[in-house]
Amino acid sequence: MRTVRVSIIGFGAVGQGVANVLIDKKKYLEDIGLEFKVVAIADSRTAVIDPDGVDLVSVVNRKKTEGTVGDDKLTGLEIIETIDHEVVVETTPTNIVTGGAGLHNMLMAFKKGRDLVTSNKGPLAMKYGELIEAADASGSKFRFEATVGGAMPVLNLARDVLAGNTITNVEGIFNGTCNYILTRMMEEQAPYEQMLAEAQELGYAETDPTYDVEGIDTACKLVILANCVFGMNATHEDVTVTGITKITPEALMLAQNDGYVIKLIGEVNDSRINVAPKLVPIDHPLAVGGSLNVASVQTDLAGPITVTGRGAGSVETASAILSDMISIYRE
Incomplete structure (x- = not known):
């Protein structure tokens, strides 16, 4: 022992x-x-x-x-x-x-x-x-x-499990609070403020939600991925960030009518680090709902590997x- x-x-x-x-x-x-x-x-x-x-x-x-x-x-x-x-x-x-x-x-x-x-x-x-x-x-x-x-195992997946692969891109949903708010806005056809209040009541969002909803939390996680997986020397100042506060129920419904959902997607590769709301096809592996997180790791040998899990708790x-x-x- x-x-x-x-x-x-x-x-x-x-x-x-x-x-x-x-x-x-x-x-x-x-x-x-x-x-x-x-x-x-x-x-x-x-x-x-x-x-x-x-x-x-x-x-x-x-x-x-x-x-x-x-x-x-x-x-x-x-x-x-x-x-x-x-x-x-x-x-x-x-x-x-x-x-x-x-x-x-x-x-x-x-x-x-x-x-x-x-x-x-x-x-x-x-x-x-x-x-x-x-x-x-x-x-x-x-x-x-x-x-x-x-x-959700991302770093150890990239470093250990996928050893020998060259990783070309990582993208996904890295903030459960934003994902919960966007999911509920679409389900209820309700405005951002109302679903933020619900998320706060349920403990998914902080009293001051800025860190989550403005994409800062996701940006920090991408910096760690950029440095750990891609060998960059980035800080959160190197990330282009747009949050979810300007998204409307109308935008979500228009997207849904065309077969898409809107998700706050973080993406990192050797040329960019970016956080922004993006259109994701409804049947795509990244289109997870509720407070789940998801990451898709693109590799040269194994192709795309996607993992989903609880990002907090x-x-x-x-x-x-x-x-x-x-x-x-x-x-």
Whole structure:
């Protein structure tokens, strides 16, 4: 049995999802010869530390009832720097202006030679090259499948499963909030504002939905794809972006009458990175509804490979994080 000591830095929906997945999959992990022992958890205000392994069930319950994970006042950065462990699971909120706490946490993890798995796309959209260099310099493993498409495997599909193929283009729907709004606008023949309000009520859209509906979230994911899959050195400033706020029910109905749906499509290849609403034939693999994400990867040997899945959700995103953790340590 290989025991790997873990810190979870950031304990919102995704961090709690990781804890729940580790609880649920304990026996499965034992069966493949792995034990992930969480020795430290930090939220934005408190921390809990136990070298023998934190009681995940009680920490999740405490976070729900009291809003904090523990009584220690160590920050995530201090945990990464001072507590002995092998892998940092970085799930702090995304900040695409400065990289936020996540950027500092990641650089500290690499400075200390720790492996890192993250769902935080902000630092990767801003400082991809710097982070990869820092990881390489320290010999740290760095995995970030959860940053693009949540549970939908895109990066590992392109890097690992399709190894040997030349990938010429990736396009798809990378934001479930926009897809939900556009799907419901068409179903109800209702205006954007009304379906946005519904999406907010159901928890698909934030109180301030700008990041999603203006295409910024999709742009960040495309930057990660551009850098990881195509070897570019892009930032979100290199993406041409148009959101969905100007789309009308009339436009959707006209498209439907001609056999099309309108979807917010992100596309990346070695010559362009683009986010914009596009007409998609109703029977096309990219024409998925609701809050689903979809990606079509064009390859020279295997042709087009299309994957569909849930692009958000705490357990769904945590599944991608767990997959990355297993891939590092089962090797």
